[in-house]
Amino acid sequence: MTRISVSVDGTEAVDEVEPRTLLVQYLREQRGRTGTPVGCDTSNCGACTVLVDGRAVKSCALLAVQADGAEVTTIQGLANGELHPLQKAFHEHHALQCGYCTPGMIMAAVDLLDEVADPSEQQVREGLEGNLCRCTGYQNIVTAVRDAAAELRGATS
Amino acid sequence: MTATQEQEVGAARRRKEDAHLITGQTTWTDNIQLPGTVHAALLRSPMAHARVRVNVAAARNEPGVVAAYSGADLADELAGLPSAWQVTPDWVAPEHKPLAVDEARYAGDAIAVVVADTRAHAVDALDAIEVDYDPLPVVLDMEQAIADSSPLVHTEAGTNVCFRYSDTFGDVDAAFANAPVRITRRFVQQRLVACAMEPRSVLVAPVPAAGEYTVWSSTQIPHFVRLFLAMLSGVPESRIRVIAPDVGGGFGSKLDIYAEELLALTLARKLGRPVKWTETRSEAFQATVHGRDQIQDLELAADADGRIRGLRVNLLADMGAYLQLLTPAIPLLGRAMFPGIYKMDAYEFGCVGVFTDKTPTDAYRGAGRPEATFAIERMLDELAAELHVDPLEMRRRNWIRHEEFPYAQIAGLTYDSGNYEAATARATELFDYDGLRAEQARRREAHDPVQLGIGVSTYTEMCGLAPSRWLGERGYAGGGWEAATVRVLPTGKVEAVIGTSPHGQGHVTTFSQLVADTLGVPFDDIEVIHGDTAAAPAGLDTYGSRSLAVGGVAVWRAAQRVLGKAKTLAAHLLEVSEDDLEFSGGTFAVRGTPGATKSIQEVAFAAFAAHSMPDGFEPTLSADFVLEPDDFSFPHGTHLCATEVDTETGRVTIRSYVAVDDVGKVVNPMIVEGQVHGGLAQGIAQALHEGARYDADGNLTTGTMVDYTPPTAADLPSFTLDRTETPSTNNPLGVKGVGEAGTIASTPAVVNAVVDALRPFGVADVPMPCTPENVWRALHEAQGGAA
Numbered sequence A: 001m002t003r004i005s006v007s008v009d010g011t012e013a014v015d016e017v018e019p020r021t022l023l024v025q026y027l028r029e030q031r032g033r034t035g036t037p038v039g040c041d042t043s044n045c046g047a048c049t050v051l052v053d054g055r056a057v058k059s060c061a062l063l064a065v066q067a068d069g070a071e072v073t074t075i076q077g078l079a080n081g082e083l084h085p086l087q088k089a090f091h092e093h094h095a096l097q098c099g100y101c102t103p104g105m106i107m108a109a110v111d112l113l114d115e116v117a118d119p120s121e122q123q124v125r126e127g128l129e130g131n132l133c134r135c136t137g138y139q140n141i142v143t144a145v146r147d148a149a150a151e152l153r154g155a156t157s
Numbered sequence B: 001m002t003a004t005q006e007q008e009v010g011a012a013r014r015r016k017e018d019a020h021l022i023t024g025q026t027t028w029t030d031n032i033q034l035p036g037t038v039h040a041a042l043l044r045s046p047m048a049h050a051r052v053r054v055n056v057a058a059a060r061n062e063p064g065v066v067a068a069y070s071g072a073d074l075a076d077e078l079a080g081l082p083s084a085w086q087v088t089p090d091w092v093a094p095e096h097k098p099l100a101v102d103e104a105r106y107a108g109d110a111i112a113v114v115v116a117d118t119r120a121h122a123v124d125a126l127d128a129i130e131v132d133y134d135p136l137p138v139v140l141d142m143e144q145a146i147a148d149s150s151p152l153v154h155t156e157a158g159t160n161v162c163f164r165y166s167d168t169f170g171d172v173d174a175a176f177a178n179a180p181v182r183i184t185r186r187f188v189q190q191r192l193v194a195c196a197m198e199p200r201s202v203l204v205a206p207v208p209a210a211g212e213y214t215v216w217s218s219t220q221i222p223h224f225v226r227l228f229l230a231m232l233s234g235v236p237e238s239r240i241r242v243i244a245p246d247v248g249g250g251f252g253s254k255l256d257i258y259a260e261e262l263l264a265l266t267l268a269r270k271l272g273r274p275v276k277w278t279e280t281r282s283e284a285f286q287a288t289v290h291g292r293d294q295i296q297d298l299e300l301a302a303d304a305d306g307r308i309r310g311l312r313v314n315l316l317a318d319m320g321a322y323l324q325l326l327t328p329a330i331p332l333l334g335r336a337m338f339p340g341i342y343k344m345d346a347y348e349f350g351c352v353g354v355f356t357d358k359t360p361t362d363a364y365r366g367a368g369r370p371e372a373t374f375a376i377e378r379m380l381d382e383l384a385a386e387l388h389v390d391p392l393e394m395r396r397r398n399w400i401r402h403e404e405f406p407y408a409q410i411a412g413l414t415y416d417s418g419n420y421e422a423a424t425a426r427a428t429e430l431f432d433y434d435g436l437r438a439e440q441a442r443r444r445e446a447h448d449p450v451q452l453g454i455g456v457s458t459y460t461e462m463c464g465l466a467p468s469r470w471l472g473e474r475g476y477a478g479g480g481w482e483a484a485t486v487r488v489l490p491t492g493k494v495e496a497v498i499g500t501s502p503h504g505q506g507h508v509t510t511f512s513q514l515v516a517d518t519l520g521v522p523f524d525d526i527e528v529i530h531g532d533t534a535a536a537p538a539g540l541d542t543y544g545s546r547s548l549a550v551g552g553v554a555v556w557r558a559a560q561r562v563l564g565k566a567k568t569l570a571a572h573l574l575e576v577s578e579d580d581l582e583f584s585g586g587t588f589a590v591r592g593t594p595g596a597t598k599s600i601q602e603v604a605f606a607a608f609a610a611h612s613m614p615d616g617f618e619p620t621l622s623a624d625f626v627l628e629p630d631d632f633s634f635p636h637g638t639h640l641c642a643t644e645v646d647t648e649t650g651r652v653t654i655r656s657y658v659a660v661d662d663v664g665k666v667v668n669p670m671i672v673e674g675q676v677h678g679g680l681a682q683g684i685a686q687a688l689h690e691g692a693r694y695d696a697d698g699n700l701t702t703g704t705m706v707d708y709t710p711p712t713a714a715d716l717p718s719f720t721l722d723r724t725e726t727p728s729t730n731n732p733l734g735v736k737g738v739g740e741a742g743t744i745a746s747t748p749a750v751v752n753a754v755v756d757a758l759r760p761f762g763v764a765d766v767p768m769p770c771t772p773e774n775v776w777r778a779l780h781e782a783q784g785g786a787a
Helices: A023-030 A085-092 A102-115 A121-127 A139-156 B018-022 B057-061 B119-126 B172-176 B222-233 B259-271 B281-287 B329-333 B369-386 B391-398 B420-431 B433-445 B468-473 B507-519 B547-574 B600-609 B669-689 B741-761 B772-782
Strands: A002-008 A011-017 A049-052 A055-058 A071-073 B038-044 B050-055 B065-070 B110-116 B130-135 B161-169 B181-193 B201-207 B212-217 B240-243 B275-278 B290-302 B308-320 B346-355 B450-460 B482-488 B494-498 B526-529 B581-584 B587-590 B597-599 B621-627 B636-646 B652-662 B720-723
Touching: A002 A023, A011 A023, A023 A049, A049 A102, A055 A102, A085 A102, A085 A139, A085 B018, A102 A121, A102 A139, A102 B018, A121 A139, A139 B669, B038 B119, B038 B259, B038 B281, B050 B110, B057 B065, B065 B119, B065 B259, B110 B119, B110 B259, B172 B290, B172 B308, B172 B346, B181 B369, B201 B259, B212 B222, B212 B259, B222 B240, B222 B259, B259 B275, B290 B369, B308 B329, B308 B369, B329 B346, B369 B391, B369 B450, B369 B741, B391 B420, B391 B450, B420 B433, B420 B450, B420 B636, B420 B652, B420 B720, B433 B450, B433 B741, B450 B741, B482 B507, B482 B547, B482 B600, B494 B507, B494 B547, B507 B526, B507 B547, B547 B581, B547 B587, B547 B597, B547 B600, B547 B621, B587 B600, B597 B600, B600 B621, B636 B741, B652 B669, B652 B741, B669 B720, B669 B741, B741 B772
Parallel strands: A002 A071, B038 B275, B212 B240, B308 B346, B494 B526, B652 B720
Antiparallel strands: A002 A011, A049 A055, A049 A071, B038 B110, B050 B130, B065 B110, B161 B346, B181 B290, B201 B212, B201 B275, B290 B308, B450 B636, B482 B494, B482 B621, B581 B587, B587 B597, B636 B652
């Protein structure tokens, strides 16, 4: 077992983990952050995407020990009193159906909008290429991300 | 008093479902953590067909292991899994044990189980199981499987033929005799994987002293799961509670009774502890049912002007190694849909269900109907090409005209209503059909290496799988009804209990809209309860676009009953006759007497308090309704697709896609659009991207998302959607169903567009998926090259 110290959604935690434990397993099983689901075992689907020190990471592609000392934000830590503009936009534009891919999709989009403030449709589509959705056909997701981008630009200008 | 309501039905209400999904406060089955839970992991055969001798003794000594069993260990305790649809009296339905005993029949067939304190320990201990595999001959190809010399999937059955079915309507020989035009084609519906984003998961918590079990399962069909677990285990239904909590998509693949559900119940019973199993994505590819997989031989006879005289269809349908819940019925659901929206004098249908050493097939998005629609829509294009007629014009010559509805079609169905002319007119306008045809001509003339193709698909689908008698006449063991309960509670809030069990379709929102309008209560005051057999004990669940057309009508009927009851009590309280009351905006008012009113909320409290009631009035404001539908409903639409096909690389790009669907009365246009978008993505995926493939030994070579290539956001275009609205005449709401429209229509639209682009090169078909390689080969072969 290895001792790690991680900030998860703003709460400092010190835990013992098996070295082979994936970050997503740690978050779900030891920290109870089940808002981040697992959709595959090959790091393709992106359902488990979280922010590690502000950057989107597929949490099944990282060992928990690699997050030692890091700040991890999951979908459950994204809302800060009120919904994040992306969460609002996903609701407003019907950008989710079953909702299983949604946490990962939103977290990946947070990172995308951090890099590109005013993405084109094609930039959103390519930016979210690592996240699979099986319900929506993506069109409303793209609309939601661009709408949230506009709101975020408004908020920061 | 409640303020007067806006009309809810028809409004693009934002979903009630979203709040917990966008914040991660979800209850997927695998999220549930109960104290004392043990975790099951399954050993799956790596060989497609082998005799197996399994020894689990060593695994029992591994760290954390609580129990380990082979198929032989549990053979007496585990009943065989059911197939509920006996399609012919003499079908072959081999025993399907949850853990294979002695013989594995596909790569992924489970042969042993380990239960341990953690999932990791259970998976680790699988390595300690000793297995002798004695390989047996493998049969993967359906045509080979039905040959006399074929190896057998089930030796004791003596055949790989599950069933042979045939039907004839009209004088087929006469229709074909002397027909000036005859077209023969073979299409292959490749095997598909549903890939719902949530892998399957089941958790069974026992109360050993009481013999009770709570089962959480990522299923589309909690009511069927309870019924079958009771039948297979001997535990009474009343002691099994099945909960489908948040369910992350299904697309038909979670419409099944799975080995792992029965296994988890059996293990929880033996061990007296909660048992959880969650599949990995790799397991999902192997052990969750696949879809499609048909070889379709078609022959079409027509007059010189293209009017269809007759159609012959012969199918080989791959069952895989075992029958799951509805496996043999899937190709037969398409039986009546091959004629599509067209008139013809005669139709002949034949189908052979075939066992192979592959994962079992069952329902996948549309279940038999997309396969049928694909075939007839491709044939219409081939007929158009043969006669040098525009494909839209060819359809106009043959389709059922608006004034001819209701229309008794050749295969025995009566289409309720439709207006193919209106949907097609709108689609061609949005698409700029003439402009794109002109551009196509220019590119052909200029020998542009990137050719433009235009694909047409004018489809109908069969929604709301019912009535029960129709299903019974065709060998299905279950019914097609649906149940609902509506209660106005003492506070005036409303509970609607529904028998359908959603997994992303937005039932809570849609059904709230129906109830809000009927009872005049605010949308936000309505709670919709579903997916738990304790809270919603009766229902037949969610599949086949039945939820609104059957379940929605049941809810509406129940709400009407509540309203009738409320009116009786309101009249009593206001001391007038019911005829003197009018109801509007949630309030009963006495005609001609201003101020004499009772809101439905006031009536609900009076019904609860029960101080003053008419004779015979039952306290509380609640009513049930079990709806037995009159018939199917038949949505339709016109989809147009423009593809650019690079003749040098074979790459296909969708340039534009227009879908005009007519799903009858629309309750929530935002949800309808979302359903169509998702359906289009899956239908396009079949046309261009996806296909499950096996190597010669029966190993699934597309066993991960890397190899199977479900489309990403970057692979798909934005779609242009519109709709026409021709209400169904088979239910009082006029609703039809939308879940499968996009999938059914889009696959032929896209493939027709690809073939259309390549027609000048002599290409008459491209096998699905139309990957660059398949397109390039088709081009190369058409030009006389060996591909």
